[in-house]
Amino acid sequence: MSFWEFANPARFMRLSGRILPWLVALAVLSLGGGLIWGFFLTPDADQFGSTVKIIYIHVPSAFLAINIYFMMFVTSLIWLIRRHHVSALAAKAAAPIGAAMTLVALVTGALWGQPMWGTWWVWDPRLTSFLIMFVFYLGYLALWAAIEEPDKAADLTSILALVGSLFAVLSRYAVNFWNQGLHQGASLSMDAEENVSDVFWQPLVLSIIGFFALFLVLLLIGTRTEIRSRRLRAMLMQEAN
């Protein structure tokens, strides 16, 4: 079976309907487990005290904020090249989740920054590129809402997603590009030496799995809703004629 067969809306609805309950269970267990473990069962960190508990929401939400934009980049590219409607609708369904994750990362970062850095906000490269990425998410949603004709909206929003992906890359690598600013490097790394210690790392990974599963659940629900919405629109136009 080819991957592209899932671009067929009927096949997508069947497959997503089957895996959705399993994903919901995975999201509830891993997100609940990760947050409870992180909040209740981990010690304070030497450098950050009890504020280290914020990483279980800040890091997964920031990780998803960037990667959802990357997913939108890929699905937008698929729409522009192969004209598969499901890919354009998946990008549309992903955008509010990405915007919400970016907002969570910005808000929790500001709340953490106040006691740690002595300020809610600083025009640091990573923070600034995150804020610009949030604006791109909002612009993307506004563009979908502003254009009546669905294919034209998908074309224009896809181009915006491609342009905005530059800021997703900047958000991810800003700390590496510019050796300035207050934001520290990545909390998770392929290099064990750079990783946070195991006592924080294990619940953090579980929490990231939970956030990612929640994203997949909402993405499938959202894409299914968009497919139904397209069908409804077509039926209402038929009724009107």
Add this chain to the structure above:
Amino acid sequence: MFPELGKYAVTILSSYGAAIGILAVLIAVYVLRNARIRRALAAAEARKAAR
């Protein structure tokens, strides 16, 4: 059972509160819109079948 958060209690609890609040609103929007579109589509299909 509840961890000792010390002087950072407000910071930590407001971070969790804001995150859970934002995610709860997001989930509610997706679930409610899904239910609304499903109902509208079912009604349109019923009208089509009745014609």
